[in-house]
Amino acid sequence: MAVAASAAPGALGTLQASRARLVAACCARLGPRWRLPGSWTCPRVDSTIWARGWTPAAGGAAWQRGYSAEVKTEDELRVRYLEEENRGIVVLGINRAYAKNSLSKNLIKMLSKAVDALKSDKKVRTIIVRSEVPGIFCAGADLKERAKMSSSEVGPFVSKIRAMINEIANLPVPTIAAIDGLALGGGLELALACDIRVAASSAKMGLVETKLAIIPGGGTCCNESGKISN
Template sequence: MAAALGGLGLLQGRVRLAAAVAATSSLGRPGRRAPVPRGAAAAAAAAALLSAGRSYGSEAKEEEELRVRYLDDEHKGIVVLGLNRSQAKNALNKNLLKMMSKAVDALKSDKKVRTVIFRSEVPGIFCAGADLKERAKMHSSEVSSFVSKARATINEMANLPVPTIAAIDGTALGGGLELALACDIRVAASSAKMGLVETKLAIIPGAGGTQRLPRTIGVSLAKELIFSARIVDGEEAKSIGLISHVVEQNEAGDAAYRRALALAREFLPQGPVAMRVAKLAINQGMEVDLVTGLAIEEACYAQVCNYDYMEKPRKQALLVPVMKHAEIQP
């Protein structure tokens, strides 16, 4: 059981996940010593190495694997995070998780951000789960650390104070679906036409799937999907409540993203504080009994209308930690 829960993105039988093969290169030919540069030649060589490091080092790689776009004009306030590991089908590796965590950390404190859309920049795939090729090289202790980091990053996404939308144009497997489950709204593309990518979704839990899936579709159905590792298409996912909207895929392969963008535009005219406290009230209220949930709603409402709920000692004791955690400011 522990092994199954640790297997983020691991699928059985008919599904095989492709991962990127790291390209390696060497300077010079094997068995030959390159001449040692001296004087001006040495300085030029050092400058060339520094330049190469800036062009092809971790910063360039990180920027390529996760694209962050702040939209403008009529879409101002919408931020798009695009997964971009084409050779690995957007599989989650250490570097991508690090960049996602960094991006989410910046977004949560940016008051100009109104909605965040998670999408794929790679046609036909949303996210294939964990990078199993990278994982195969890890020590067992590293695997545990990786799964913990994946879970923490997805939790950070779920706790963003603004609405989040997953635009699923293509397959979302394992950790990829868990990433989508952390979003407030999920949109998937489906197609009956030959040649167009059919969105498929499957979950093997490891980064929160056993907890988020039952809360989304109900306990019985969640158990059935997890126990069977069944793959569902967009239409079935919509029928069981796994996604909010299913749209016909277009020739460009970005129908889900376009629908997500249209939804995000509907959110823009709404008051930013009201949106943040509404999300907080829903998220916190779902974890408590109804009476406590109503008290949370009242405290959240007070943030919008400047009602001094702190005059009431019981509400103060109950709700101040909640509001402090949310870091909501008018």
Template structure:
């Protein structure tokens, strides 16, 4: 129960986006082509789907200090936004999702600065992992090192079949520092994870699907956004579900995976108890009775 409460504190149920959270921020009000992080709030039948687009072409979306800070600020805002039902993270730079750490910037850092930066990057991936809504990564290009660690922090991953993925840090005589050594084994098992980590192997989207690193691998199209389009299809499929239920499913799975099966049943029981008194549950029953689509409000 302690673990469940801890995660719930880190990833709270949706609350309205406050004025204080948006003051001084242009993330949601403006989308300049030069911004390293561009946010699209989709409308009409896609209302509730929000897309974060990484847009740092000069560095192939590599993680530098400023980029990580802007990304972190964005995630903090989305965390408390009740209108965001599903989040998709993609790249707006053709041919690359994220090239990992900005090694040119890294070369100018002291040992202490490197440790501090990697800690900030790890905190960013943890904050994405603990977002209350489902998060989908669309990999329409290379996701290497920290780029793949970012994708691993998402709930679901879609890759183009020709995307290049890998945790390549061992080739630079370092190790993944943004959660890769912990998340990859939970996806593919310890033995395969060690093989991929020891070798720093780079593999394509099809092999990633075979390994279990991604949920779907799709053939790339002429516009080079096949993974994003498949991610949108997944988001559309999830969108009709109740947002509180989605949050609690995510909590039950994530916390339960870190527990024995007996504790997992207790975690599921506690999560279910939080669904029972919601207005959304009553709306679901009424919609079923009236043979109509439910109108969930996250209440």
């Protein structure tokens, strides 16, 4: 399996638990039209610190105050709008624990719908893409669902994944992928579509399609290959 571990700590040192939100806050303050000139990947974060920084714990009022009362919750995607000093930051949380956050028809539809709404929202300054499931970012396409598709359905399904990933890559505001655990195939391509990647020490990334001598369908492995360092 072609899996690469997350980057080792660099000059920035150990990240704080709320690093992704801190980066998002900085991006938000620079304005909605600000974009990174290239790509930037944070050094890894200890997985225990990562969990504390991202999971609302009992009594964690300070964390919970950062969210607005308007939390849009669906079965597979949660959209949160941050408030107070983090106003303008939106968190897209993937929530398919039973399927390792794999990309299903429904999830792709929901992500596309959310991104379409956010790109025209002038109040949005930064978007974080993360998992609601500890230990897994996204396992790629839902292969169990795909196995039930006819040959005429597979092409449009892959095209929709590619379109959704391109929509994220073309958003007019900075985007941050918060990676905890596995980011494989389309899951890694989803992370590559974002401007910044913040990875937990547990993060493992790979384009497993290469083991089958095929090109990943999302397209970012070709368009964004410069974001992957040796």
